[in-house]
Amino acid sequence: MSKTARFDDRVDTDPELSSGETLALLMRSLKFIGRVRVLFFYKVLFASVAILPPLILPWILKIIVDQVILQQPFQLEEVPFPPFMMPFIHLIMDMSPTGIMLSTTLLSFALLFIFGLRASGQFADLPQGHDAATQSEQAISSGSSEASGLWGTIEVLLTVRMTQRLANSLRTTLMGRLSRLEMTTLDDQRIGDSVYRVMYDAPMLPDICYKLTIAPLLLLISSALAVYIMQYSYGRVTPEIVWVATCLIPVTLLLTLPLSRIARRLHQTSRAAGAASVNSMEEGMDNIAAVQALGAMQKETERFNTKSEEAFRRHRHTVLLDAAITVIAYATITCGGVLAFILITDEVIEGVLTPGDYTAMIGILMTLMYAARSIGLYWIELQKNVAAVRRVFFFIDFTSELDRAQTPITVPQRGVYFDQVSFSYPDGRQALENVNLELPVGELVAVVGPTGAGKTTLAYMLPGYLRPSSGQIRFDDQDLSQAAVADIRDQVTYVFQEHMLLTGTIRDNLLLAKPDASEADMLEACRVAGALEFIEALPAGLDAPLGKGGNTLSVGQKQRLSIARGIVRDTPILVMDEPTAALDPRTENALVEALRETTRNRLVVVIAHRLSTIREADRIIFLDNGQVADVGDHESLMARADSLYRRYVELQAS
């Protein structure tokens, strides 16, 4: 733990991953191919066919040299042409050299435009940077083809689309899960880390799918073809060569296997370090006002410098590992080559093979060995991206609000009931203890108490942000622990103490709460919240754009807009957490008046310190140290000489 704490990850801290888990992750990644079935099918089709045209090329060149320039007749017995060339040979057999050249050129043109023959394959990759984050940009839109021309163009473009769709389906799933994590988890989950996982980890999925399916398939096809053609034309592929090449697969695999654990760890930590650098930057940028006000610019820059340097350093570790793997891979090829070299040269020295055979066989051997080496390296290559998708799947699997029971609930008619509710935070702090409460519909309820008494914790229970550690909360008779989160949130609106506005216009912010709100609804909500005045003063009114986090407004204006957003939602239960802290008394009194009017058929819960607000409440709940100390209205609580509430009020009024 101490080792990983440096990456300031709080939720996902363990970079270790066993081979079994890796295998499971790989299988799970493969399932995503199902989401791009059609594209995948076409990709396999196009890629398999694209291997074939290059096989024709040597024969075309041979015809140009032998039959055109040297003007020799076709000698089909000595070196037989492969069957796929025969139709063309029969066609040009009796032509003059000029005729043959013309036909060959026309065939070449056809193959050029269809398959891009005579040009190498086609790719669509742009250059990338030197850390995991900047390489993801390329990975999400990667695509290539062995062919060019029309065929290659189609294949590259459909590969790019397939890659994008695979990655997009994963990152959308991840984003959906992240936004529905439990509030207690979100408190611990760094925003920069989440950005990193969605933007930079998720794009690594397509490569896994590709490496596990299409790539080995193509290698096998092209190796088999190479062997077949050599066998057919020269009849001289000694089985030993094929065996030597095949043996390279397990040897490479075994040699790199011990490195796979290290590979996983290095790539995990490289990504965690990258995420930590994004965390640092995101935090500094998003809170720039505090950074500047506290004169911490230099320190923030240094912090980012350290984290970014660390991320680069960790990435270099993976480069070093890659280098080691490359050395191992070349060593195996060299050993295989040595063995085959001895086998072949022996036969040449003995006079069984000619030097010409040697050249041909070394050529095919190299093709086979590179193919074998690539397959042997697949396991270790896969580890890199497994590290990335593990980080993605971790949060897809993490307990979220969607994992709760899904019983639908109806609008509460009578009220909300707390039954022996206790709550402790994950770190052990107990915030509520045995709370029993009745909050009837139609009342304005004030929750009062000293700082840290558990007021916000209590209020967070209503929309289900927090769930009781023990005890039960009911809407009428419906147990909240069994209810679908979306249903609960449809009934409850929460206005936060710290107002959070989104970048966009004022209208966007209001519509976020209620997408179908009418102009009149919005203006009325703004009026109730005391926000209408300043909105009307803005040149663009409701359509005035707000800066980052609403920063073009003053704090009081933001607060009023947040309240308006809560009101426009028009739900049966409205919870306001210190709605008036930043409001001046006049605005506040008007707001409380307006709230009173709306409580007829709803429950309004207000956390407040201001006496003027509290006095208006039908019911006051006084919390102290996580327990309900007093319940009643202002008069009755003030009447009791020993009530904590009375002492609290007297202190405030003094």
Added chain:
Amino acid sequence: MGKDSQARHQYSLGAIVQLGFRCWPYYRPQVPHLLIFVLLNTLIGGMILGGMVLANDVVDNKILLGERLEPLQARALFLDADYVTSGAEDEPPLSKDQRRQVRLGVLVLGALYMILLTASVALVWYYMVWIFQRINQQLRVEMLARAERLSLSHHSQSRTGDAIYRVYQDSATITNVLQFMLLTPLRILAWFAFGMVVIVLFSPWLFLFMVAAGVPIYCLMRHYMPKIRLAARESREANSELTSRIQETLAAIRVIKASGAEDHMMQQFGLESQQALDAAYRVRYYFVLLSVGVTLVGVSALLVAEYLMATWALSERATYMGAAIALVGFAVWNLGAFKAATGRGLELTKQAREFAGTWAIVQDLVVGLERAFYLLDLEPEVNEPEHPKAFPSPIQRVDFDAVHFSYQSQQKVLAGVSLGAEVGTITAIVGSTGAGKSTLVSLLLRLAEPEQGRVTINGEDIREMATEDLRGGVSIALQQNILFAMSVADNIRYGQKDTDQQKIQAAARIACADEFIQDMPEGYDTELGERGGKLSTGQRQRLSIARAVLRDTPILILDEPTASLDAMTEQAVMRNLAEWGRGRVVFIITHRLSTIRRADQIAFLEDGVIRELGDHQSLMAQQGAYSRFVEAETGEAR
């Protein structure tokens, strides 16, 4: 909102070269490393070439055919004179055993050679990554440092995700500038020149034909370049917006949950994610079309040329100056001349294709570089004086002198505010929501600049002081209690260099925060959640106050410090602060009467000016705006 509105969609060659030159300061510190890297690369290249030449001869002629060795070869393979050629025509070939012996030597040397070669290739690769990372790191840090010093009005208009995208993705393009804007084009030009010379020697007509093929290639590039550039910019902007979307969604996740807007948010995410992918696809679409187009033109020209050359070979036509290349061999068109010319032709088409690809990549690089440098080119609105005056000490008074201020496109917030505060006094700034209270004090920190008027300390304009010194002399506890995901102690000492635990604890005591901190599982070492989540607002407020107190500055600003504190805690905090504030200038923005009453002077702000100024008694006696404000606060509470 990729806000660089001056974004260009047309770049002249000059503009591109200019952008390339701007990268020089980042390359310069690495020049020695780059030179060593090039040297190592050349050595490795030589090694590969030399090894191939040597091995080919020994394997093909000696082992396979049994020819005798050259003396040097024998020495290198540790073989004696028996193996060496005498130079005679009729010398006997090597025996089978001797050939096996030569093979053994080749294998041993070859193995050593391979080990050395792969190891050095791998290490040089690592070295290269290290160099380019350092170049990128320098740019990243400079960008961030600049972004942190930009004015708040800039920040309120730009998105965090955009900054992240620029610092990460856009800045990474700098590592490719050297290769794609210099090395690759040079290499391509060299190959081009070589290929063209050879072809001219064979046939000037062929040369003219190849040049003619350049015309459609040029047209293709001209046609696609603006499209690629535009698509590259759109792709970068779309991805930057997507980054912002994720960041903003998670920063405001509570509101999204509270509004039940997860589905709505996911819809928007899905839309923007698709837009980003579509934009990235478009770049690659044009890139592939261009590349395939150039290939088709190039190879077509080659095929036609081949046809011509084959017919020339059939008629044994004389070459133009083919003899110059291979003495007499290529004087007429024959197989050798055909192969040589075709080889160069194929090379030319490859280079043409690579040139088109490189040029397309440069378009993307230029767009990325420009977005990265955009951040560096922004001038902080707060300009530093050339010869800054020292922050006055001891401090006597702070004055706002008829200051005016308005936010972009909005009405005036401050319209001539004058206010003086002496050392040892507490000034309460009171007024309705949106009256400009926070704006007024932010002028004192130069978080914003007054449009007219000035702010002075001991009569000296703060614009003549270094911003760093100024902010070092003023502490502020912000209205929005911004905490960082660090430990409690780190949050309190945030922005300070060395501070010991005792001072931190003392500051926490003044802010009445010590008690609840001690109650936390790990006390001062407890890690706070993202944005200080896990604490109640009242607790966060007290940490903010402790942070301001710890900085121990002669000027202290508290912006609504106690709004979320209960009455008892609030009074305790205020008592502590009043005592601590002796010998300092303290400004408090507040609505709380109990706090306001303690102030030595109360400034009532309304409509951008100070309506009333005085202490509680005198203002109450005036029966003006302030007394109405007090009545609203207390009227019903009594």
